[in-house]
């Protein structure tokens with residue numbers, strides 16, 4: 317657990333007058349599941365956007381698995397083994413699931429073999445939908461396809477932006493099961509409003525508040541922290 | 555459930571392309587002979603072949619990569635003027651053609667750079683401005699282009715010392731159309747095609763999956779512009795006359811319409827579009843107003859009523875998308 321995978325130093329990002337991130341420091345070790353919570357608009361998605369190269373930070377540095385990501389394009393960052401999902405599910409809706417997966421394999425850092433793809437698809441219980449148009453799937457199925465497309469690239473780190481957002485409570489339970497098994501396949505960074513997910517999955521939790529890191533620690537400690545309760549949990553449906 | 559064995563079968567889609575391709579090639583090569591008694595009809599068919607080549611190049615960019623380059627005709631013009639200039643200076647046409655086409659490719663790649671920043675409609679607007687500037691350049695540099703007057707009496711190229719007959723050149727045009735379609739088919743079935751389709755569908759997601767969006771957009775522009783350039787080089791000696799109007803924005807719109815009307819993102823849709831529309835614009839050449847009104851109406855109809863085009867109409871669901879997929883769906887089911 318002493319092996320540092322993601323090392324974020326003093327990252328700041330502003331949009332015009334809005335300071336979305338204010339000097340965030342964060343360290344994630346290999347194999348450690350890191351949860352990020354915070355109220356709406358606190359900068360969680362922006363944080364992931366900065367790490368994955370979608371947004372250029374105004375200040376600070378990010379290094380991943382010992383290499384600096386500063387100035388890298390999203391595709392280069394992806395090829396270094398860092399992948400992410402989107403808060404609003406995102407697949408190639410006009411293409412079939414099979415074509416979605418094939419697209420993920422084309423420029424993968426380390427493309428999974430056909431057998432490995434089949435194994436992952438079976439594990440995600442999405443094999444039977446391979447010939448369906450991805451846009452015609454249910455939200456849950458699209459989330460499964462998203463995970464499949466990431467996993468066939470054998471990433472080192474997967475950043476999940478609200479992976480149970482919009483799912484029914486039965487689906488949330490299934491997804492929590494999937495994510496806890498996912499921990500055996502790659503390191504996970506997960507943004508969630510649903511505390512159940514954080515409580516069951518995270519080894520460490522970071523709380524963002526108006527672009528600043530308010531607290532950091534094990535879930536049990538963070539979720540009982542008075543400041544976090546006052547400023548966030550008190551208002552959230554935890 | 556799909557089994558591994560099933561997915562390892564030869565792609566049904568590549569077989570599905572084989573028969574139409576054979577038919578198309580047969581018709582393309584037979585037409586010059588069948589129409590050899592009627593020079594006018596043979597000529598219309600030849601012009602259609604050039605438009606099939608152009609439409610295939612436009613289809614690569616618009617249909618498969620999701621870019622709408624309205625400077626397409628301008629690129630063809632760059633190549634045409636260059637080839638005419640070089641042959642007038644004593645070059646062999648067959649040497650001038652690749653040079654002119656390459657010039658169009660390089661110009662297209664550079665003029666396509668704004669697409670790296672501008673999305674969708676904004677790039678289209680930008681390409682419209684670029685096309686206008688290119689047309690103005692054709693008028694302005696009259697030392698090279700003879701300005702608005704244009705260059706006439708461009709001779710058909712020779713081969714092995716003797717000038718090509720009309721029939722022989724018609725066959726060259728047929729070959730270029732067939733080769734153009736074959737190259738597009740090969741690209742679409744390759745991993746390059748898969749990347750371009752990913753960029754068309756969602757370029758940010760494509761980048762997140764490790765696809766070099768910038769690089770592949772430029773490759774698409776290079777290849778698409780090569781189609782434009784080869785078509786332009788073949789067009790000049792066939793018509794025997796070129797002027798800035800031969801390569802203006804209306805021609806770009808025309809080629810775009812062939813792709814959109816026929817069915818973008820399918821191999822055969824734009825070919826059908828070219829076969830239907832290229833002769834039409836030629837036959838209506840004398841009736842400007844009728845032609846313009848007809849085209850305006852067609853553009854509206856395509857945009858409003860049939861965004862998938864003719865081919866998209868009956869194969870909306872089963873989009874023609876890249877390579878045979880080498881992905882096994884399920885391991886459990888093989889057991």
Ligand SMILES: Nc1ncnc2c1ncn2[C@@H]1O[C@H](COP(=O)(O)OP(=O)(O)OP(=O)(O)O)[C@@H](O)[C@H]1O
Pocket residue numbers: 331334335336354355356357358359360361362363403
């Ligand atoms: N592209 C952008 N342009 C301008 N402002 C932005 C942009 N992206 C985010 N912001 C602003 O930055 C702040 C942080 O937004 P962000 O989406 O990161 O929050 P979040 O923590 O993910 O919220 P949520 O829980 O609702 O997903 C917000 O005030 C938002 O309005």
Ligand SMILES: [Mg+2]
Pocket residue numbers: 360361362403477
């Ligand atoms: Mg968010």
